[in-house]
Amino acid sequence: MAAIHKLTVLGIKKSAPGKYSDGGGLWLHKRSDGGAQWFLRVTVHGRRREMGLGPLSQVSLKDARAKAAANRAIVQRGLDPIKEREREKRDATRDIHLLRDIVEDAFESRKADLRGDGKAGRWMSPLQLHVLPKLGKIPVADIDQRDIRDTLAPIWHTKADTARKAMNRLGICLKHAAALGLIVDLQAVEKAKALLGKTRHRPKNVPALSWQEVPTFYQELSDGTITQLALRLLILTAVRSGPLRFLTIDQIEKDVWTIPGEAMKGRRYATADFRVPLSEEALAVIEEATKFERDKYLFPSVRRGVISDATMSRFMERNGMTARPHGFRSSFRTWCAEATDVSRDVAETCLGHVVGSSVERAYRRTDLLEKRRILMKAWSAHCVGKSTPEQLNAAT
Incomplete structure (x- = not known):
């Protein structure tokens, strides 16, 4: 030796x-x-x-x-x-890389991609409610498919959509941890899905009034309260409740309401605002709502901020209705399909949906505002019970 x-x-x-x-x-x-x-x-x-x-x-x-x-x-x-x-x-150092810290860091890195910088908390909520209570204090390097399976199994079939969101966002967080140089199992999410199997849950559509019933309900909204005015404008414009509840008077110019791009669902990078043509009836509702204006908002809540989506839902529930505010978008779209011959592109654009492939959109640089203006005027006439064949023909 x-x-x-x-x-x-x-x-x-x-x-x-x-x-x-x-x-x-x-x-x-x-x-x-x-x-x-x-x-x-x-x-x-x-x-x-x-x-x-x-x-x-x-x-x-x-x-x-x-x-x-x-x-x-x-x-x-x-x-x-x-x-x-x-x-x-x-x-020796992995305890400082707990899942809850990785989730927070991943969220901060992605805020710019989220609507309103993620302030509404919707990106985080599935993780906060269903993942972090069980796995938040565990080092991310120790998390495997069995941990994920046991955590999400209770909601895998009963709350399938929420479980899917939680699973996907957990996968994003694991990739974020790997990008930080931590040793994690990037296949843990896919393995957990294999262990859990296919979901049995079938998503339910939001209950909606038939388009034939909309005029009767619309004309019953005659008390002039903030909630009823908000519902009237929601029906007339077929927008989502979020942009409507946060409507400010400076977003209105003549007969066009411009919704900021970051407030539009599905517009990931908020590169374009969305213009909504306003009928005479819609302008009248806005004019009536200005008397309630507070901090520029036309539909303020009783205490602070703006009314909630639940406020309108509870109003409909108290009136014995199963339909909900979001369902009026379905009412409008079905009316377009059954009562008019309007093109799919025009109808879908009215709902703020992205139409066509990325290549098509690159060449078709129009939001079809004038055609949508005619269609929304016909829809308004239908809602107030004054629809005529001439208006429907003009809309198509």
Whole structure:
């Protein structure tokens, strides 16, 4: 066996710059600038490896020999001491990379892609409600498919849409952790889906009034309250409740309401605003709502902010209706299909839906405003009970 412990403390102090062997693969490298570094040479799986053991100023000869012996023992077990040291470092620090911290960091990185910078909390809510209570305090490196399966199993069939969102966003967070350099199982989500199987839940459409029933309901909204005015404008414009509830007077110019792009669902990067043509009836509703204006909002709540979607839903529920506010978009779309010959592109654009492929949209740079203006005028006439064949013909 090659000699070991060849160096002495005094000899090290007196030695000139150069590399000195202590035996057993332990070396000291003294530099010309006065610094010195311990390193260990070992052979692992037929390949020579060198690993630093620290500077002489911090690691004594005795400590260097102890470190060398410990790492030689690792080699004798057939392991790479450098990789083992890296693993130990990860294990020692992984507790600071809890899933809840990764989720928060992933959310912050993606806020710009979310509507309203994600302030409504919809991106986070499936994780906050169904994932973080069980997995939030677990190091992200320890999470596997069984953890995910056990966490989402209770809602996998009963709340399938929520479970799907939670699963997909958890996958995004795991990819974010990997991008940070953490060791995670990027296939854990797909494995969990395989363990859970297909969902049995079938999504239900939002209950809606038939388009034939809309005029009767619309004409009953005659009390002039904030809730009823909001419902009237919701029906007349066929927009989603979010943009309507946050409508401000400065968004109206003549007979066009311009909804900011970031308020439109599905417009991921909010690159374009959405123009809504307003019928005479819609303008009359807006004029009546201005008397309630507070902080520029036309539909303020009793306390602060704006009315909620639940406010309109509860009004319809109190009137014994199963239909909900969002359902009026379906009422309008069905009316377009059954009572008019309007093109699909015009009808879908009225709903703010993206129409055509990306190539088609690149060449067709129009929002069909004038055609939509005629169609919305005919819809308004239908709602107030004054629809005529001439208006329907004009709309098509």
